[in-house]
Amino acid sequence: MPDRAAIVTGASSGIGLAVARMLAEEGHALTLNSRRPERLEPVVADLRAAGHDVQGVPGNVADEAVVQAVVAAHRDRHGRLDVLVNNAGVGAGEPIHELTTKKLDLQLGANLRHIPLFYREAHDLLVAAGAEHGNALVVNTSSISGKRGEAWLSVYSATKHAVVGFTQAMNKELGARYVKSCALCPAFVDTPMTDFVKGAVPPEKMITTADIAEMVRALLRLSPGCTVPEIVFEQTGFEIGQSL
Numbered sequence: 597m598p599d600r601a602a603i604v605t606g607a608s609s610g611i612g613l614a615v616a617r618m619l620a621e622e623g624h625a626l627t628l629n630s631r632r633p634e635r636l637e638p639v640v641a642d643l644r645a646a647g648h649d650v651q652g653v654p655g656n657v658a659d660e661a662v663v664q665a666v667v668a669a670h671r672d673r674h675g676r677l678d679v680l681v682n683n684a685g686v687g688a689g690e691p692i693h694e695l696t697t698k699k700l701d702l703q704l705g706a707n708l709r710h711i712p713l714f715y716r717e718a719h720d721l722l723v724a725a726g727a728e729h730g731n732a733l734v735v736n737t738s739s740i741s742g743k744r745g746e747a748w749l750s751v752y753s754a755t756k757h758a759v760v761g762f763t764q765a766m767n768k769e770l771g772a773r774y775v776k777s778c779a780l781c782p783a784f785v786d787t788p789m790t791d792f793v794k795g796a797v798p799p800e801k802m803i804t805t806a807d808i809a810e811m812v813r814a815l816l817r818l819s820p821g822c823t824v825p826e827i828v829f830e831q832t833g834f835e836i837g838q839s840l
């Protein structure tokens with residue numbers, strides 16, 4: 597069994613990829629998930645080539661069976677879970693008077709529904725890690741839109757507020773067993789998700805994926821008595837009416 601192991605969803609790109617690389621550097625065996633196998637496989641191959649113990653389990657986390665398969669594959673291969681990163685998500689903006697049920701359900705499924713399911717499926721592994729070293733960690737990627745609602749991104753904002761609230765609830769429910777949860781709440785991060793806005797917001801003025809990974813790295817180092825329930829990342833000196 598490895599000394600430390602982690603699951604990262606949405607790991608083929610952007611924030612999830614940066615956090616997965618950091619966790620590998622920090623000695624974690626990994627199980628990585630994202631929907632498209634053709635984008636996940638090169639990430640797994642790269643990390644393996646660098647000597648890390650990594651497997652990929654592709655699939656849409658909106659499907660409960662995929663959540664179960666990711667955790668089951670992780671349990672079979674690695675046997676322990678110290679860090680769970682619930683990062684998969686999509687933004688699909690539209691004005692409320694044109695709301696489509698398809699985009700509503702897409703965002704509820706991709707941004708929210710899988711998070712409680714991952715906690716349920718991984719509960720015993722996380723509690724065991726908390727009992728062993730006092731710092732089992734669940735990172736849930738919310739957004740600055742989880743702190744202040746955004747026009748056009750109303751459903752996205754609602755799902756991300758729910759992630760913050762759910763994270764708070766998990767700290768109350770599982771904190772005493774040293775399973776600590778943190779919601780990440782960034783403004784624009786330079787990833788493919790923000791390509792649509794890069795004409796108006798220069799990528800060099802965005803938060804970097806390395807910024808996010810470094811803050812998660814710091815969470816790994818906390819003493820058992822300390823929980824950081826959320827981290828808000830703002831763009832320096834940059835005001836814009838809308839963010840993801």
Ligand SMILES: NC(=O)c1ccc[n+]([C@@H]2O[C@H](COP(=O)([O-])OP(=O)(O)OC[C@H]3O[C@@H](n4cnc5c(N)ncnc54)[C@H](OP(=O)(O)O)[C@@H]3O)[C@@H](O)[C@H]2O)c1
Nearest residue numbers: 606608609610611630631632657684685739784785787789
């Ligand atoms: N970039 C920003 O400015 C920003 C700001 C605040 C919060 N966030 C949040 O950060 C998270 C990561 O976003 P990112 O910016 O890194 O975007 P990204 O580069 O587009 O990466 C998104 C990742 O999630 C995967 N994914 C999407 N839907 C999925 C699903 N239903 N099941 C499994 N995997 C899924 C994608 O791969 P596949 O498409 O192949 O599945 C990809 O690996 C999201 O939750 C997003 O809401 C982003």
